[in-house]
Amino acid sequence: MAHIHLEDGSFTLFWVIIWWVVALAVIGAALVVLRTRKPDPRRITVAAFCTAAAFALFQVDIPIAGGVHISLTPLVGILTGPVIGSLIVLITNILAAAIGHGGWGVIGANVLVNFSEVVVAYGTYRGLRNLVPDLFSRAGIATFTGLLCGNLAMIAIVLVSGIQGVNQDPEQVLAGLTLIAAINMVVAIIEALMTGLVVSSIGKMRPDLLESERK
């Protein structure tokens, strides 16, 4: 995995509530933005299909380096933008929790990690439009940057919350988390290459689908 999903019981109740509240604030803001815009049923329909596609592809085991699952959240950001993207990561996290990939109580924390990936990937992809015109390179850079931020967010959340039952100094926890993040970043390179190829394919076949390419 290019990032990890926290399971139930990882955090104390206090931090479960805190991360849920922060995540709900993010989702609430996205809903306010969506409602203030002109209603666009097409956007809703396409977002639903994008959610289904992201959830389906998340389950694919790619036979590279012994088997890799990619998170696809940066791709979701590049394709749909941060507003719809934040709703998609919430839904995919709920669907994932329903089948055991990440806990229910930690959906808040997992959504924040994924949201940081969506926002950073979208921002990087859009920000580099003039500097890096090549879709493959731009999407690859955006994905790697997004996943790096996702890992940093994961480290920050775990360092702040602590893991239940772990009796180590913050330095020791940080060392362990850094090692986990380093392993994740190796997979992030594969995901960046994959996303670069996916975006360049979409750019050739349906360039109108790339949200961040629109003016």
Next chain:
Amino acid sequence: MSSTSLSPHIPDIDLITYYAENKNSIFSRTSPWTKALLLVFVVLLITVSRSLFLLAGLYLIILFLYLLAGLPARKLVAWYALPVLFVLSLVGLMAWGERGIPLLSWTVGGFTIALTDNGILLVITLLIKALITVTYSLFFLMTTRYQHVAGIISRVFPAPLDQIFLMAYRFLSLTLAMTASLFKAIRSRGGGLVHSLRVQGRLFAGVFALVFIRSFERGERVHKAMLARGFTGSYPLSGEVPRPGIAEYGLLIVTGALVTAAVITSPYRGW
């Protein structure tokens, strides 16, 4: 494996729906609201508890209910793979630095790391917690009809989140089947064989792009079809979600009181 199954280690949506629609155990007849609230109680209980004895007991009870409902045991074991991987990837490394009685130590370049009794206890505790929610979540999904899950979604989530969720949930099986058929087509042409990173990457990226493009196109087609039928952005649901009966209310009150007591008396609430 069904047409929507991409891996034996990932819960099969078609199989889950099959059990949800065709089983007629007492759990299938229980109100979905009761089962959903019990899920909240289970999550609360495992969040505030670190007692291995209590957690193991809760796991065995939920596993017993799962088996009593006539749900597939072998599949469940296969579906445990990813949750176990997630727990091990988070605390598998940390277990080595945990304070306690060293059971296994390893010295590399003058630096010693030790696996202690507390480290092993930490991994086991988090593993059981993860397995409890996985088993209960699957029990919930496999004993609750599609229409009722959709009903809960439409009542719990605000618009337009509920619309996106309902449509995504509605088309999940189709998308999974499309993805599985694309991979079947690749395998039938020898694509499953080991290739270089470049070849394998291009192959899979092509499929991923195709799945997204086809999903977008299907989304647009469905949208036009829905517009022709009077769609205005709202995706109404017909049918009620069965309310809990008196006995179920009793169960919820007793369980709720026990979980509240556990939360209040727990030293692990974190505040």
